[in-house]
Amino acid sequence: MAPASSDFPEVQLHVVTGKGGTGKSTVAAGLALAHASRGKTVLLCEVEGRQGIAQMFDVSPLPYEERLLAKATEHGAGDVYALAVDAEAALLEYLSMYYRLGRAGKALDRFGVIDFATTIAPGVRDVLLTGKVYEAAQRNSRNKGARQYDAIVLDAPPTGRIAQFLNVNSELAGLARMGPIKAQADTVMTLLRSPRTAVHLVTVLEEMPVQETIDGVRELREAGLPVGGVVVNLVRPQDLDAEARAALLEGTVDESALAKALASAGIDADKALVHSLVAEGRDHAERRQLEDSQRALVEKIGVPTYELAKLAGGVDLGGLYELAESLCAQGLA
Amino acid sequence: MPTRSNPRVGPMTASHEPTRLLDVDALLDDPKRRIIVCCGSGGVGKTTTAASLALRAAERGRKVVVLTIDPARRLAQSMGIEALDNTPRPVPGVSAGSTTSGGGSTTGGGAGSLDAMMLDMKRTFDEVVESQASPEKARQILNNPFYIAVSSSFAGTQEYMAMEKLGQLDKDARASGRWDLIVVDTPPSRSALDFLDAPERLSSFLDGKFMRLLLAPARGPARLMTAGFNMVTKAVTTIIGGQVLSDMQAFVSAFDTLFGGFRQRAQRTFELLQADGTSFLVVAAPEPDALREAAYFVERLSAENMPLAGLVVNRASVDPEVELSEAAAMSGYEKLRDSSDDASRMAAGLLRLHADRKLLVERETRLRSRFATAHPHVATVVLPALPTDVHDLDGLRRIGALLGGDDAA
Numbered sequence: 065m066a067p068a069s070s071d072f073p074e075v076q077l078h079v080v081t082g083k084g085g086t087g088k089s090t091v092a093a094g095l096a097l098a099h100a101s102r103g104k105t106v107l108l109c110e111v112e113g114r115q116g117i118a119q120m121f122d123v124s125p126l127p128y129e130e131r132l133l134a135k136a137t138e139h140g141a142g143d144v145y146a147l148a149v150d151a152e153a154a155l156l157e158y159l160s161m162y163y164r165l166g167r168a169g170k171a172l173d174r175f176g177v178i179d180f181a182t183t184i185a186p187g188v189r190d191v192l193l194t195g196k197v198y199e200a201a202q203r204n205s206r207n208k209g210a211r212q213y214d215a216i217v218l219d220a221p222p223t224g225r226i227a228q229f230l231n232v233n234s235e236l237a238g239l240a241r242m243g244p245i246k247a248q249a250d251t252v253m254t255l256l257r258s259p260r261t262a263v264h265l266v267t268v269l270e271e272m273p274v275q276e277t278i279d280g281v282r283e284l285r286e287a288g289l290p291v292g293g294v295v296v297n298l299v300r301p302q303d304l305d306a307e308a309r310a311a312l313l314e315g316t317v318d319e320s321a322l323a324k325a326l327a328s329a330g331i332d333a334d335k336a337l338v339h340s341l342v343a344e345g346r347d348h349a350e351r352r353q354l355e356d357s358q359r360a361l362v363e364k365i366g367v368p369t370y371e372l373a374k375l376a377g378g379v380d381l382g383g384l385y386e387l388a389e390s391l392c393a394q395g396l397a
Numbered sequence: 398m399p400t401r402s403n404p405r406v407g408p409m410t411a412s413h414e415p416t417r418l419l420d421v422d423a424l425l426d427d428p429k430r431r432i433i434v435c436c437g438s439g440g441v442g443k444t445t446t447a448a449s450l451a452l453r454a455a456e457r458g459r460k461v462v463v464l465t466i467d468p469a470r471r472l473a474q475s476m477g478i479e480a481l482d483n484t485p486r487p488v489p490g491v492s493a494g495s496t497t498s499g500g501g502s503t504t505g506g507g508a509g510s511l512d513a514m515m516l517d518m519k520r521t522f523d524e525v526v527e528s529q530a531s532p533e534k535a536r537q538i539l540n541n542p543f544y545i546a547v548s549s550s551f552a553g554t555q556e557y558m559a560m561e562k563l564g565q566l567d568k569d570a571r572a573s574g575r576w577d578l579i580v581v582d583t584p585p586s587r588s589a590l591d592f593l594d595a596p597e598r599l600s601s602f603l604d605g606k607f608m609r610l611l612l613a614p615a616r617g618p619a620r621l622m623t624a625g626f627n628m629v630t631k632a633v634t635t636i637i638g639g640q641v642l643s644d645m646q647a648f649v650s651a652f653d654t655l656f657g658g659f660r661q662r663a664q665r666t667f668e669l670l671q672a673d674g675t676s677f678l679v680v681a682a683p684e685p686d687a688l689r690e691a692a693y694f695v696e697r698l699s700a701e702n703m704p705l706a707g708l709v710v711n712r713a714s715v716d717p718e719v720e721l722s723e724a725a726a727m728s729g730y731e732k733l734r735d736s737s738d739d740a741s742r743m744a745a746g747l748l749r750l751h752a753d754r755k756l757l758v759e760r761e762t763r764l765r766s767r768f769a770t771a772h773p774h775v776a777t778v779v780l781p782a783l784p785t786d787v788h789d790l791d792g793l794r795r796i797g798a799l800l801g802g803d804d805a806a
């Protein structure tokens with residue numbers, strides 16, 4: 065049932081952001097699996113040092129190293145690799161790659177400079193994190209033996225920090241006005257601002273997350289960063305139509321007809337059951353009203369939107385594949 | 398349905414775990430209770446809980462100030478605190494001492510009041526600097542790019558400043574008698590522990606090895622200028638440029654004199670949190686991540702000798718308490734979903750909702766009883782997910798009533 069193509073055929077780097085707890089990591093993981101099912105070799109990255117990927121896929125904590133996460137089982141599918149980028153390790157790697165610091169490199173660590181630089185200097189940390197992602201995205205046949213990825217999915221920091229996180233060079237400007245870190249930031253920016261990148265925002269249909277999404281899209285646009293789609297997560301069941309919801313809200317449900325319909329499906333519906341179902345339905349309808357007003361705001365943003373159902377049993381590995389399939393079907397992957 | 402002495406506030410009553418019920422009103426009415434801290438991981442409802450408790454306490458006769466952090470816009474508006482000016486202001490529409498239901502109030506009606514404020518992190522930090530340094534030095538610090546970075550984006554600054562503000566409010570409350578209860582919300586950190594760790598993180602950062610090295614030239618003793626250090630400065634200069642290093646040095650030496658003051662203040666606030674009059678309420682959603690965080694936090698509080706009042710499980714699914722099982726509802730749904738008449742389609746939709754809700758309740762109950770088994774001493778109150786947002790005083794009152802266990806909620 066997947067459509068023939070993705071809405072973002074040009075995009076190699078998919079950045080996933082959103083308000084905390086709305087499902088960034090879940091959506092990022094689902095999106096990685098979705099790309100793999102389209103035959104791509106995928107890298108799923110996290111940058112916040114939380115080992116969220118390991119938890120979701122129920123594997124042991126990831127080292128600073130690309131690891132095979134999900135081997136393609138179906139014909140025509142691709143593998144998913146995972147990487148937990150660590151700023152300190154990235155800084156040391158960066159230093160040894162570009163400077164022959166030798167003993168000085170070690171001294172930096174011993175004197176707490178690495179810690180210092182990655183903690184305080186805003187932007188330095190971010191350049192290192194995005195720099196690593198950039199490196200993985202830039203590999204080509206000249207990099208012998210290095211794995212090339214068709215798609216990279218980045219589980220990024222939350223919306224409140226995303227423009228700052230990706231807009232690395234302007235953030236650095238106040239501190240490192242020149243020098244190699246600045247040059248590195250400039251190179252990373254060319255990828256991030258290009259059509260090869262898309263930033264997707266995850267939200268739920270509630271006031272605060274939607275407001276944050278609207279603000280986030282504005283900030284990203286102002287920073288010249290390419291906005292992809294909005295993923296509306298944790299969507300409640302949509303079975304009740306507008307008419308049914310109106311009747312529930314107005315209290316005009318024909319309870320005896322309802323009881324008859326239930327009986328026809330073999331459910332012995334006494335008064336208490338019918339009352340309870342109607343009360344549950346009213347709560348739902350009230351919530352849906354709120355959600356619909358938020359959905360209208362999301363649609364006004366003017367980017368493609370994708371919806372993922374709330375899985376009532378929670379998200380396990382099977383759930384991730386279910387979300388992946390839905391994302392494919394809707395064309396995010 | 399069976400009658401029960403405790404009002405039904407959620408699926409907890411369906412669980413067979415011998416969970417202790419948290420008596421929120423007793424907590425709010427206890428005149429010795431001076432500080433209540435609401436903590437938990439992000440998005441679980443800390444701000445909502447803090448504001449509801451504060452309102453309920455005020456309407457039960459306490460003189461309350463609530464420190465909120467990042468409240469939803471409409472909530473801030475209805476509390477009259479959308480102007481971010483770092484000062485507590487009276488909340489309009491509070492009926493002082495009106496809700497002394499249950500006869501639980503020990504403080505007497507009529508005297509209650511509610512002030513609220515929203516934390517301005519940068520401004521609080523600036524004010525600390527201004528209060529600790531000479532005007533000239535303060536200006537130097539406030540303009541340094543590193544100070545600007547630390548005060549606006551250092552991980553933990555917001556937590557640290559929340560503690561700082563709590564310290565100030567407490568001092569003010571003791572001196573002026575304006576308030577007898579301070580309710581504190583905590584920042585939307587990803588981990589509930591950030592709140593306790595922030596002062597330590599900030600001061601150990603400020604006391605860090607490299608910081609001290611940067612200070613060494615200013616402090617004099619040349620023997621500290623080791624070969625290693627020269628190598629380090631050279632490497633730092635090559636990588637980020639000399640300007641950065643000198644900004645850093647200027648910041649660190651200007652800040653040096655403040656270190657002691659910062660440490661002392663952090664220490665005092667930490668002691669305040671351990672004091673008898675303080676209670677922590679851990680807020681969690683009935684989700685694995687949030688409950689795991691809550692468990693860490695509960696353990697940490699007890700390790701630090703900090704008084705835990707209990708756990709608020711927020712946004713719980715309410716158990717419909719009718720016999721129809723998830724499986725039965727789902728099978729009914731399958732049978733009716735493709736029907737063409739309105740009643741059958743509505744029945745299908747309602748069955749689907751019921752099945753989902755049963756599944757959610759079952760999952761949440763399992764998660765909660767796992768928590769309760771591991772932490773049997775933690776008193777708990779379950780707060781149902783309301784069908785609407787909580788963005789005005791009526792909403793807060795409703796949450797407060799649910800927390801307090803009013804029947805009319």
Ligand SMILES: Nc1ncnc2c1ncn2[C@@H]1O[C@H](COP(=O)(O)OP(=O)(O)OP(=O)(O)O)[C@@H](O)[C@H]1O
Nearest residue numbers: 084085086087088089090298372373374375378379
């Ligand atoms: N579609 C879904 N159905 C059911 N549960 C979901 C869904 N999406 C996410 N969740 C659950 O919601 C919780 C939060 O999700 P997740 O960790 O992905 O959010 P996040 O945005 O990455 O959070 P953080 O800001 O803490 O990084 C998890 O327990 C996850 O399993």
Ligand SMILES: Nc1ncnc2c1ncn2[C@@H]1O[C@H](COP(=O)(O)OP(=O)(O)O)[C@@H](O)[C@H]1O
Nearest residue numbers: 439440441442443444445712781782783786787
């Ligand atoms: N029990 C509840 N029922 C319905 N909505 C709730 C409930 N608790 C919180 N909310 C809503 O959830 C959102 C987030 O709550 P908030 O208190 O700001 O979380 P936190 O401070 O932990 O980040 C708000 O829009 C609030 O109105």
Ligand SMILES: [Mg+2]
Nearest residue numbers: 088089090116
């Ligand atoms: Mg995450």
Ligand SMILES: [Mg+2]
Nearest residue numbers: 444466467585
């Ligand atoms: Mg909050």
